[in-house]
Amino acid sequence: MNRREALFSLGTIAASLAVAPGLGAVELKGVPHDTQLSDDHMPQPAIRSGGFLVLSEAERRTLGALYDRLLPADEYGPSATEAGCLEFIDSQLAGHYGAGKALYLEGPIRPESELQLMGTAQFLASPLERYRSGLAALEAYAQRVDGQHLADLPAERIDALLGEMEAGRLDLGQAINSKGLFELLLQNVREGYLADPMYGGNRNMAGWKMIGFPGARYDYRPYIDRRGENLRLIPVSLIPAD
Amino acid sequence: MKNWKKIATGTALVAGLAAVGAAWMAVKTFDTSRSAVADDTVPLAQFRSTDQAAIVRGEYVMRLGDCAACHKADFAGGYKIDTPFGSLLTSNITPDTQTGIGAMTERDFFNAVRQGIGSHGLLYPAMPYTAYTKFNDRDMHDLWAYLSTIAPVNKPIDENAGMHFPYNVRLAMAGWDMLFFDNTPFIADVTQGKDWNRGKYLTDGPAHCGTCHTPRNLLGGERSSAYLQGGRLGAWYAPDITPNPLTGIGHWSVDTLTTYLKTGSDDVAVAAGPMAEAVEHSFQYYQVDDLDAIGSYLKSLPASAAQPGQPMTPNAQRMKAAALTYEVNCSACHGLEGEGIQGMVTAFAGNRRMLTDDPTNLLHAMLMGARAPHTEARQTAAGMPSFAWKMNDQQVAEILNYVRNSWGNAAVEVKPEQVAALRGELGAHQKLAVPEPVSVK
Numbered sequence: 001m002n003r004r005e006a007l008f009s010l011g012t013i014a015a016s017l018a019v020a021p022g023l024g025a026v027e028l029k030g031v032p033h034d035t036q037l038s039d040d041h042m043p044q045p046a047i048r049s050g051g052f053l054v055l056s057e058a059e060r061r062t063l064g065a066l067y068d069r070l071l072p073a074d075e076y077g078p079s080a081t082e083a084g085c086l087e088f089i090d091s092q093l094a095g096h097y098g099a100g101k102a103l104y105l106e107g108p109i110r111p112e113s114e115l116q117l118m119g120t121a122q123f124l125a126s127p128l129e130r131y132r133s134g135l136a137a138l139e140a141y142a143q144r145v146d147g148q149h150l151a152d153l154p155a156e157r158i159d160a161l162l163g164e165m166e167a168g169r170l171d172l173g174q175a176i177n178s179k180g181l182f183e184l185l186l187q188n189v190r191e192g193y194l195a196d197p198m199y200g201g202n203r204n205m206a207g208w209k210m211i212g213f214p215g216a217r218y219d220y221r222p223y224i225d226r227r228g229e230n231l232r233l234i235p236v237s238l239i240p241a242d
Numbered sequence: 243m244k245n246w247k248k249i250a251t252g253t254a255l256v257a258g259l260a261a262v263g264a265a266w267m268a269v270k271t272f273d274t275s276r277s278a279v280a281d282d283t284v285p286l287a288q289f290r291s292t293d294q295a296a297i298v299r300g301e302y303v304m305r306l307g308d309c310a311a312c313h314k315a316d317f318a319g320g321y322k323i324d325t326p327f328g329s330l331l332t333s334n335i336t337p338d339t340q341t342g343i344g345a346m347t348e349r350d351f352f353n354a355v356r357q358g359i360g361s362h363g364l365l366y367p368a369m370p371y372t373a374y375t376k377f378n379d380r381d382m383h384d385l386w387a388y389l390s391t392i393a394p395v396n397k398p399i400d401e402n403a404g405m406h407f408p409y410n411v412r413l414a415m416a417g418w419d420m421l422f423f424d425n426t427p428f429i430a431d432v433t434q435g436k437d438w439n440r441g442k443y444l445t446d447g448p449a450h451c452g453t454c455h456t457p458r459n460l461l462g463g464e465r466s467s468a469y470l471q472g473g474r475l476g477a478w479y480a481p482d483i484t485p486n487p488l489t490g491i492g493h494w495s496v497d498t499l500t501t502y503l504k505t506g507s508d509d510v511a512v513a514a515g516p517m518a519e520a521v522e523h524s525f526q527y528y529q530v531d532d533l534d535a536i537g538s539y540l541k542s543l544p545a546s547a548a549q550p551g552q553p554m555t556p557n558a559q560r561m562k563a564a565a566l567t568y569e570v571n572c573s574a575c576h577g578l579e580g581e582g583i584q585g586m587v588t589a590f591a592g593n594r595r596m597l598t599d600d601p602t603n604l605l606h607a608m609l610m611g612a613r614a615p616h617t618e619a620r621q622t623a624a625g626m627p628s629f630a631w632k633m634n635d636q637q638v639a640e641i642l643n644y645v646r647n648s649w650g651n652a653a654v655e656v657k658p659e660q661v662a663a664l665r666g667e668l669g670a671h672q673k674l675a676v677p678e679p680v681s682v683k
Contacts, residue, residue: 033518035611035625037671042631045676087677198676219574236570239632239676 045239046091046200053094054128060086062135065151067189069158077210078203085192088201092188093128100126111177121180134181137172198239208235267420274359276427277352279379280386286337286351287344287394291387300388303381306448306532307374308524309335318342318395323368324476326462328405330368333360338394348386355382357425363412364419366402367462376428376447422463441539444532445470449524451536454480454516471546472598477668478515479602481595486545489598496537503533505585506615511595512588514612514626515603522615551599553652554643564644571629572641580649586614586624591649601642601656602664608638609661609670630671635661637673 047053052060067080077083092098105124114122123130138161142150146157153161164170168179192201194208196216202208208215214233223231291297304310312332313319319332336342343351346361353359358371365371377385402410428447430439445451456464457473472482472489482490491499494508502508503525506518513521525533569578575587582589590596596604606612609630616623629638635658646653665672 033613035613036628037631042671042674045674047675084677198674200677217570222569222573222578234566236566237676239674240567240637241676241678242634242636242673 043196043198043238044095045198046087047094052087052090054098055086055090055093055131058139059132059135060090061149061151062139063089063131063185065153065158066138066162066185067192069155069162070186070189071193072155077206080189080193082203083193083206084197084201084203085189088192088195088199089131089188091200092191093131098126098128098131100128120183121177123177123180127184130181130184134172134176134184137176138181141170141172196239197237197241205235205237264420268416271419271423271425272357272359272416273425274353274357276356277349280348280352280383282347282349285339285345285347286386286390287339289337289348289390291390293387296384296387297391299381300384300386302527302529303377303385303448304388305524305527306381306444307377307385307450308448308520311519311523312369316395317389317392318397319399319401320397322404325366325368325405327409328402330366330405331399331401331403332369333401334395334397334399335389336392336395337390338396341396341398342394343389344394348383351386351389352382355385358415358419358423360412364415366405366412366415367418367422370450370453372423372464373447373450373453375423375425376443378428378443378447381448418461418463421461437535438539438542440532441535441537441542444536445539449536451483455483468546470540470543471548474600474602475516477602477606477664479598479600480516481598482546482548483540484543484546485541486548488550488594489548490546491540492545493594494537496534496541499537499540500530500533503528503536504530504617505619506617507585507620509584510582510589510593512582512586512614512624514588514607514614518613518615522617526615526617526619550597551654554647554655556643556647560640561644561648564640565648567637567641568644572645575624575626576645580645580651583624585620586622590645590651593651597646597651597653599654601646601660604642604646605638605656605661605664606668608633608642609665609668628670630665631674634673635659635665 055063064081064086067085071080071083071085073079073082080086096102103126105126107124109122109124111121125133139150142148142153142161146153150158150161161170162182165178165182168177170178172178172181192199193206194211194213195201197203197205205215207213212230213235214231215235216238217233217236223233291300310317312321312323313335314321314332317334317336319334321332323330323332334342337344339345343354343361346354350361354361354365355371356375356377358365358367358369402412408414428443431442434442452464452470454475455470455472456466457468457471459465470483472480474480484490485492487493494502498508502511502513503521505526506513506521528536576582576590577587580590580593582591582593588596607626609628611628612626614620614622614624633641638661639656639658642656645651646656664670
């Protein structure tokens with residue numbers, strides 16, 4: 001904000017103050033006694049009936065190999081797939097997220113100007129479609145270039161592929177934006193690792209334990225004065241298992 | 243043959259006696275001579291009181307009787323009351339001639355309010371005429387004056403369309419009235435003082451405390467032998483309000499009772515459910531003298547004989563697990579030591595109202611949430627959220643057993659089956675299904 005803009009905004013604030021007193025406060029009467037949550041306010045836990053909802057076995061193998069290089073098992077915690085990130089993303093892709101219900105998916109689209117305006121690439125495809133086409137393209141690339149399934153490649157090779165994707169250099173064909181795909185995978189694997197366990201990932205709260213996040217607690221006043229101390233708070237899920 | 247004759251004669255005799263008895267009961271129950279003091283010529287729609295003092299007093303009488311709770315703020319009715327016999331809609335009591343009570347005279351009004359005899363048939367005892375029958379003539383007259391100032395609202399209400407057969411036949415209420423309706427005015431007890439009598443008048447009449455706090459029999463009649471000793475009321479429990487020190491109000495002072503009724507909280511307990519509505523719509527408008535009179539009267543009653551059941555023996559390991567659940571879900575408002583927030587959020591420590599053998603109110607609050615009354619003195623009307631969606635029956639029972647048996651509290655065990663039963667009755671959410679926890683590889 002430059003000086004001119006700052007002065008203008010001050011003027012706007014002054015004008016709004018001049019109007020505000022006329023509005024007056026409205027007294028709240030007849031507060032609704034019903035505090036039951038309505039269905040559309042309920043969280044929607046992952047549905048787990050044993051199987052996967054949208055990702056095929058081949059897709060899960062490819063995706064699992066990629067996820068586990070982004071979040072490998074080490075002394076701090078389990079790998080992405082061990083923590084349930086595949087179950088998490090399968091459940092998300094099967095629902096509103098996968099269908100892109102919150103996204104505008106109509107044209108027109110001009111990749112250059114969108115990148116400039118939004119700072120990130122925009123897509124007309126839903127997340128589920130992007131996973132489907134992206135995983136197929138990556139698998140095809142591995143078979144063509146390495147002569148193997150992507151899931152069977154050594155870790156260093158997968159790391160190199162991910163590095164190329166991140167840099168936007170991996171050519172997966174005209175239809176696939178490899179940098180955008182990398183960003184999508186990285187974002188979702190983090191979400192799966194750190195979201196509440198009720199959404200299928202963060203199994204046994206491994207992600208929360210790794211970063212020391214105590215979960216869906218409401219109030220930290222009992223601890224506020226205990227500084228510089230590992231509080232060893234037990235992480236809590238929003239909907240504790242039975 | 244002879245025996246048959248005997249039986250027939252006997253039966254006829256009994257039937258005859260019953261008929262005489264019934265007739266006598268009917269005469270007594272439906273004797274409207276008390277209403278003769280009221281005018282029977284001018285219908286409400288044609289009447290507009292000019293007695294300003296009576297109108298003001300009448301508004302207060304309306305608050306005492308809590309008319310607006312059921313007939314709604316505009317008195318046009320339509321509030322749904324669910325009973326075991328079907329659902330009722332409250333009537334339109336505005337002076338509208340077509341759909342309200344505009345065609346009623348003052349005498350008709352007396353008959354309706356004090357005796358349940360309405361303009362199109364007998365009223366259902368969901369309208370507490372069984373208590374309002376104690377209203378004195380002056381209060382009735384003032385109430386009539388006040389009603390004449392209400393704007394007529396044209397809103398047709400089919401009050402008993404939701405009642406099941408045979409309860410949708412208004413005449414069926416004649417039998418009920420004969421069994422359970424005591425058509426007698428309030429009679430002051432000359433051996434007691436003015437305040438005591440005022441307290442009894444308010445308690446039994448306008449405030450109609452017994453409507454909820456006196457347990458009812460299977461046909462919905464109040465059991466006078468258990469006067470104000472508490473009972474289930476749909477999915478809530480109206481507690482014992484006799485001076486029993488353990489189950490009732492024995493340890494409340496008159497001041498405490500007055501504060502509770504006036505503000506919705508006595509700094510430990512907070513009213514919820516139907517009591518919150520009673521406080522919000524009615525008791526907060528009571529003059530302090532009148533509330534004191536009610537308190538003194540209640541304190542003068544014989545204490546109920548109720549004894550709380552044997553407290554449970556808490557399991558140390560479960561209590562420890564429940565302590566974490568409590569800290570995570572409850573402590574932000576109810577306090578780490580169960581101290582609550584004064585005047586706003588219920589305290590558990592030292593709150594005997596939480597320890598009743600019947601845990602219905604706690605279960606109700608857990609499953610459906612609850613809200614404190616919104617009163618002039620306590621504006622927050624703090625809300626308790628529902629936990630039905632995140633706790634199963636066992637978990638609800640365990641957290642309640644924790645608060646009922648911590649900080650010096652001791653109470654009988656809440657069983658998961660009780661949670662399940664009320665969850666079903668209320669149609670509350672089931673706990674949402676979450677992915678099974680998986681053992682670590």
